[in-house]
Amino acid sequence: MPGVPAFILRRLYVKGSLHNRDDGWGFKLKNTLGSGYAKGLIPVTVDGTEIALDHSFFDNEGAETSFTAVTDENTFSLKLNRDILLYFRGDQLEAGERKIGLGFIVPGLGTLKFDFNDEVEPADASA
Numbered sequence: 870m871p872g873v874p875a876f877i878l879r880r881l882y883v884k885g886s887l888h889n890r891d892d893g894w895g896f897k898l899k900n901t902l903g904s905g906y907a908k909g910l911i912p913v914t915v916d917g918t919e920i921a922l923d924h925s926f927f928d929n930e931g932a933e934t935s936f937t938a939v940t941d942e943n944t945f946s947l948k949l950n951r952d953i954l955l956y957f958r959g960d961q962l963e964a965g966e967r968k969i970g971l972g973f974i975v976p977g978l979g980t981l982k983f984d985f986n987d988e989v990e991p992a993d994a995s996a
Contacts, residue, residue, distance in 0.1 A: 877902065878983035883952065887967065887987040893924070894989070895956030896969065900947040907945040909974035910936045911982070913957065916968050920957050928954040945973065964991035 886897035912919040925936040927945065939945045947953065955971075967989055972982035 875983040889961040907973035911972040914970040
């Protein structure tokens with residue numbers, strides 16, 4: 870089955886978008902490769918530790934969608950030249966470099982995986 874190399878998929882990640890949120894953390898993807906969709910999402914990892922699917926969400930044009938809701942009928946769409954926010958409820962990430970891994974189950978291509986490294990900024994001590 871044909872695949873897409875991880876170095877190409879890494880272009881989906883918006884460098885510098887890894888950040889902490891009040892309710893956890895998140896990052897952005899921007900699809901500059903071509904429109905596509907996934908019928909399943911695999912658990913995201915942080916430094917090798919899996920994040921539970923039921924704590925994993927994405928913002929689909931203003932609507933919150935859980936990773937667990939992605940199916941053959943309710944796909945994860947990556948529209949061309951659009952940002953999509955992925956976020957994870959729970960603990961915030963510690964400051965410093967983190968290695969994030971993610972993957973998609975794509976019809977005709979199978980499971981596509983990639984990872985990226987980025988820095989999480991330390992919390993503002995004056996806030």
